[in-house]
Amino acid sequence: MKIQSPPGMRDFYPEDMRLQNWLFEHWRGVSRSFGFSEYEGPIFEFLALYEAKSGPGIVSEVFNFQDRGERHFAIRPEMTPTLARMVAARANTLSRPIKWFSLPRMCRAERPQRGRLREFFQWNVDILGMDDVLADAEVIAVAVAFLKRVGLTPEDVVVKLSSRALATAILTGTGLAEDQVEPAFQLIDRAEKLSPDAFEEQWSAQCGQAISAATVLELLAGTDLDACLSMAGSGSGDTGRGAAEEFRALWDNLALFGVQDFCEFDLRTVRGLAYYTGPVFEVKTRKLGLRALFGGGRYDNLTQVLGGPRVTGVGFGAGDVPMLECLKDLGRLPTLGDELDVFIIDADAELFPKVLEIAGKLRQTGLTVDFSYKRQGLGKQFKQASARNARTAVIVGSELTERGELTIKNLTTGDQRTVAAETFLADPRGELTNQKTVASR
Amino acid sequence: MKIQSPPGMRDFYPEDMRLQNWLFEHWRGVSRSFGFSEYEGPIFEFLALYEAKSGPGIVSEVFNFQDRGERHFAIRPEMTPTLARMVAARANTLSRPIKWFSLPRMCRAERPQRGRLREFFQWNVDILGMDDVLADAEVIAVAVAFLKRVGLTPEDVVVKLSSRALATAILTGTGLAEDQVEPAFQLIDRAEKLSPDAFEEQWSAQCGQAISAATVLELLAGTDLDACLSMAGSGSGDTGRGAAEEFRALWDNLALFGVQDFCEFDLRTVRGLAYYTGPVFEVKTRKLGLRALFGGGRYDNLTQVLGGPRVTGVGFGAGDVPMLECLKDLGRLPTLGDELDVFIIDADAELFPKVLEIAGKLRQTGLTVDFSYKRQGLGKQFKQASARNARTAVIVGSELTERGELTIKNLTTGDQRTVAAETFLADPRGELTNQKTVASR
Numbered sequence: 001m002k003i004q005s006p007p008g009m010r011d012f013y014p015e016d017m018r019l020q021n022w023l024f025e026h027w028r029g030v031s032r033s034f035g036f037s038e039y040e041g042p043i044f045e046f047l048a049l050y051e052a053k054s055g056p057g058i059v060s061e062v063f064n065f066q067d068r069g070e071r072h073f074a075i076r077p078e079m080t081p082t083l084a085r086m087v088a089a090r091a092n093t094l095s096r097p098i099k100w101f102s103l104p105r106m107c108r109a110e111r112p113q114r115g116r117l118r119e120f121f122q123w124n125v126d127i128l129g130m131d132d133v134l135a136d137a138e139v140i141a142v143a144v145a146f147l148k149r150v151g152l153t154p155e156d157v158v159v160k161l162s163s164r165a166l167a168t169a170i171l172t173g174t175g176l177a178e179d180q181v182e183p184a185f186q187l188i189d190r191a192e193k194l195s196p197d198a199f200e201e202q203w204s205a206q207c208g209q210a211i212s213a214a215t216v217l218e219l220l221a222g223t224d225l226d227a228c229l230s231m232a233g234s235g236s237g238d239t240g241r242g243a244a245e246e247f248r249a250l251w252d253n254l255a256l257f258g259v260q261d262f263c264e265f266d267l268r269t270v271r272g273l274a275y276y277t278g279p280v281f282e283v284k285t286r287k288l289g290l291r292a293l294f295g296g297g298r299y300d301n302l303t304q305v306l307g308g309p310r311v312t313g314v315g316f317g318a319g320d321v322p323m324l325e326c327l328k329d330l331g332r333l334p335t336l337g338d339e340l341d342v343f344i345i346d347a348d349a350e351l352f353p354k355v356l357e358i359a360g361k362l363r364q365t366g367l368t369v370d371f372s373y374k375r376q377g378l379g380k381q382f383k384q385a386s387a388r389n390a391r392t393a394v395i396v397g398s399e400l401t402e403r404g405e406l407t408i409k410n411l412t413t414g415d416q417r418t419v420a421a422e423t424f425l426a427d428p429r430g431e432l433t434n435q436k437t438v439a440s441r
Numbered sequence: 442m443k444i445q446s447p448p449g450m451r452d453f454y455p456e457d458m459r460l461q462n463w464l465f466e467h468w469r470g471v472s473r474s475f476g477f478s479e480y481e482g483p484i485f486e487f488l489a490l491y492e493a494k495s496g497p498g499i500v501s502e503v504f505n506f507q508d509r510g511e512r513h514f515a516i517r518p519e520m521t522p523t524l525a526r527m528v529a530a531r532a533n534t535l536s537r538p539i540k541w542f543s544l545p546r547m548c549r550a551e552r553p554q555r556g557r558l559r560e561f562f563q564w565n566v567d568i569l570g571m572d573d574v575l576a577d578a579e580v581i582a583v584a585v586a587f588l589k590r591v592g593l594t595p596e597d598v599v600v601k602l603s604s605r606a607l608a609t610a611i612l613t614g615t616g617l618a619e620d621q622v623e624p625a626f627q628l629i630d631r632a633e634k635l636s637p638d639a640f641e642e643q644w645s646a647q648c649g650q651a652i653s654a655a656t657v658l659e660l661l662a663g664t665d666l667d668a669c670l671s672m673a674g675s676g677s678g679d680t681g682r683g684a685a686e687e688f689r690a691l692w693d694n695l696a697l698f699g700v701q702d703f704c705e706f707d708l709r710t711v712r713g714l715a716y717y718t719g720p721v722f723e724v725k726t727r728k729l730g731l732r733a734l735f736g737g738g739r740y741d742n743l744t745q746v747l748g749g750p751r752v753t754g755v756g757f758g759a760g761d762v763p764m765l766e767c768l769k770d771l772g773r774l775p776t777l778g779d780e781l782d783v784f785i786i787d788a789d790a791e792l793f794p795k796v797l798e799i800a801g802k803l804r805q806t807g808l809t810v811d812f813s814y815k816r817q818g819l820g821k822q823f824k825q826a827s828a829r830n831a832r833t834a835v836i837v838g839s840e841l842t843e844r845g846e847l848t849i850k851n852l853t854t855g856d857q858r859t860v861a862a863e864t865f866l867a868d869p870r871g872e873l874t875n876q877k878t879v880a881s882r
Contacts, residue, residue, distance in 0.1 A: 002747075002748035002749070003486075003487055003489055003490045003493060003526055003747055003748055004487065005483065005486075005526065005527075005530070006483050006485060006486055006487055006514060007512075009483030009484075009485070010483065011480075011481075011482055011483070011523075011527050011530075012480055012481035012482070013480055013527065013531070014478035014479065014480055014541065017478070017479045017480050017481055018478075018479075020481070021479065029807060032809050033804045033807055033808060033809050033810060034804055034809075034810070034811070035781060035809060035810065035811030035829070037455035037458070037459075037779060038455060038458045038459075038462065039452075039453055039454055039455055039458050040452075040453035040458055040461070041450075041452055041453070042446065042447055042450030042451065042452070042560055043450075043484060043516070043546060043548065043560060044447060044450070044504070044516075044548075045444075045446075045447055046444055046445065046447055048444055049444045052444060060509075063485070063506055063508070063514075064506065065504055065505065065506035067504070067550060068501075068550065068552070071448075073447060073504075075484070075485075075516070082452075085444055085446065086446075086452050086454065089446070089452075090454070095828075096814070097814050099811075100455065105484060105546065107484065107485075109508060109509065111509070119483055119484060130814055132814065134797075134814060135814070141801065141804075145804060145805065148805070253797065256794050256797035256798050256801065257797055257798075257800070257801040258798070258801040258802065258805075259801070306443075306444055307443035307444055308443070338478060340476060353697050356575075356694060356697035356698055357697050357698075357699070359698070360582065360697065360698040360699040360700070361699065363474045363475055363582075363586060364586065364589070364699075366470060366474055367474060368473050368474050368475075368476060369474060369475070369476065370475070370476030370540075373537070373538050373571055373573065373575060373576070388476070
């Protein structure tokens with residue numbers, strides 16, 4: 001019986017893993033530079049957690065199962081419910097703002113097909129317990145800092161930014177009934193994927209006749225930030241004015257953080273998830289068909305929905321799969337090889353025990369060290385050292401048994417020299433650092 | 442509705458996560474220093490993969506489910522089957538030795554109770570495609586290097602080491618039938634947990650009368666390495682001699698790697714898993730009731746069992762839970778706090794926009810930087826900086842607007858000085874590194 005890998009899941013061979021770790025290290029590094037702390041949660045939760053947030057329809061979208069106690073669980077399809085549960089459990093003791101990030105693995109019960117993975121990793125960055133749009137600006141600044149760090153520019157990607165509060169003020173100011181706002185958002189979120197006719201048909205069916213589909217599309221596409229802010233501010237009393245002021249403050253904070261050049265106001269950005277309550281944003285690629293790389297926004301009621309105390313929040317999620325695909329398509333993926341500090345070579349198979357001894361000592365210092373498992377000629381061992389991208393070769397030859405010396409060869413420059421084994425092993429890091437200043441013989 | 446965390450699973454709040462990351466970094470660092478490459482696999486596999494390795498009984502020990510296509514999957518309870526599957530799939534192209542490690546998350550369908558977790562992480566280190574006991578010695582050396590790195594000594598822990606081939610030669614040499622060897626290993630593996638009477642009863646029932654239980658127990662407990670090797674070498678022809686020579690070579694290699702002081706030959710170490718074929722070992726605590734921290738050995742037939750070509754292997758797994766518990770009980774866990782390079786403080790709320798600007802610039806250099814979200818007095822901001830373990834405070838006061846200067850305070854030494862904002866922001870890392878050499882004013 002030959003067992004296949006599960007469909008829609010990835011195997012990470014070392015070359016794939018180096019790339020994942022490169023991405024994870026950037027995610028971690030950027031998050032930490034903004035003062036965020038890492039957290040994690042369980043790979044599965046009670047199914048009820050996801051049902052409470054997303055409704056019973058979620059069951060068919062997650063991998064779910066029962067334990068022997070007949071409790072229902074689901075492998076996590078997203079991190080926000082876990083985050084809300086964890087924060088709610090310690091709402092009284094966690095000091096504000098709660099600035100947390102995570103790099104969770106998660107699964108969705110997709111039908112396996114090209115580009116639709118069942119398992120992925122998603123960078124999550126959130127600030128909870130802080131009402132100020134400063135928090136919204138800061139999570140967007142984190143996203144942009146990452147984009148810059150991996151070499152993307154405003155020509156490559158754009159943060160599309162709006163606010164559900166602002167859009168609500170504008171739509172209700174134009175005559176839409178309040179209970180039609182959420183259906184309108186759902187439709188607007190899908191507008192790009194619909195033909196104008198289909199949009200019009202669904203708009204009439206779901207959002208009534210108070211505004212025509214044509215008016216909405218024009219309003220959404222053609223209105224710039226200042227016009228929107230003044231429309232929201234004048235049209236619908238205090239709420240609208242509040243939303244406009246808040247969005248202006250957010251926009252100004254983005255400038256202070258030095259990331260406004262990546263951002264574009266776009267009233268069509270509403271996000272399809274009903275739990276967003278304020279500013280919302282997406283990172284999209286400019287070329288490559290405007291794929292969404294990040295999605296996020298403010299969710300001030302989520303912990304309450306899950307049965308906890310009210311803790312406001314704002315954050316985003318960014319999947320590893322579209323991010324790596326985007327970088328690959330733009331030719332921005334790094335070339336990452338295996339790397340070694342030292343490869344130890346014997347000039348004579350009899351000396352191999354000495355190789356093991358030296359390897360043991362060098363590895364204790366934390367240097368990355370390897371050697372050939374096969375006893376073979378010098379040439380083949382040097383070839384192996386170079387295939388492993390070793391920076392230095394330490395050669396164990398007759399000079400060790402005769403004079404207590406090792407030959408150290410810098411494999412980048414080709415320089416080599418001999419050094420007393422005792423001196424070298426007493427401070428191998430120091431000796432290797434000095435090496436480049438030593439002349440070739 | 443208040444939703445609980447799933448039983449037997451862990452939430453990692455930031456303080457827990459720092460400890461996990463500390464452990465993961467040591468696992469990674471040690472593995473890499475020995476020239477191992479990291480890999481990963483999917484969180485669930487076809488259930489058949491685990492059934493092929495462990496028999497149909499495994500179903501009740503794993504979390505398993507079907508997708509809409511009615512295919513059966515299980516959340517991975519261990520990594521070795523995934524490793525064997527991945528290696529078998531590329532057996533023709535992977536260059537030997539295959540030295541791989543992984544830090545997988547995995548689940549077992551335990552009944553939730555104290556100390557029995559359903560989810561854990563397990564460090565896996567394996568060398569495949571290499572028959573030589575040098576590989577066995579090297580994975581043991583990796584384990585010992587980790588133990589040393591976290592501050593454990595031979596007084597704290599011991600690597601109990603034996604060989605199934607050696608034990609087979611000795612037991613069959615004493616008269617045990619070959620088909621009784623595996624039942625005997627299963628029983629010997631559980632011997633510590635059984636009363637002498639229970640052991641005797643089960644021995645007679647399962648392993649026949651060729652050797653008495655008392656003889657076996659005496660043989661297992663009282664025989665030292667040299668006696669065992671000579672018994673195996675003389676008793677059972679070529680196979681026994683081969684097993685004895687091989688174990689001697691392993692033992693000598695452990696000395697060359699400088700880790701023999703952590704190792705003890707113990708014929709009672711057989712490991713309960715039938716797929717081990719050669720040397721086997723466990724790391725146990727000397728105090729704390731001899732808990733097993735690591736378990737491993739040679740498995741030369743596993744890829745074949747799973748339907749692939751023959752690729753020999755040796756490796757170990759070490760769970761995070763017993764490791765962290767052991768370090769905690771021995772008082773060897775590090776104290777890990779939140780850490781920041783810079784906390785920016787405003788001397789006047791009006792200057793707060795400057796704080797954001799400076800934060801944006803410093804974070805771009807990769808420095809970890811934060812500030813207070815609340816506009817409050819200097820004293821409270823300094824308190825916050827110290828609560829976050831910030832190394833440096835950058836104070837934005839009237840000297841910035843008047844003279845273009847910032848005040849930099851080293852929060853460890855208390856030294857402070859003013860510096861031109863332009864100079865500081867042009868090379869903040871350099872300025873912060875120099876700081877400790879600057880006298881207090």
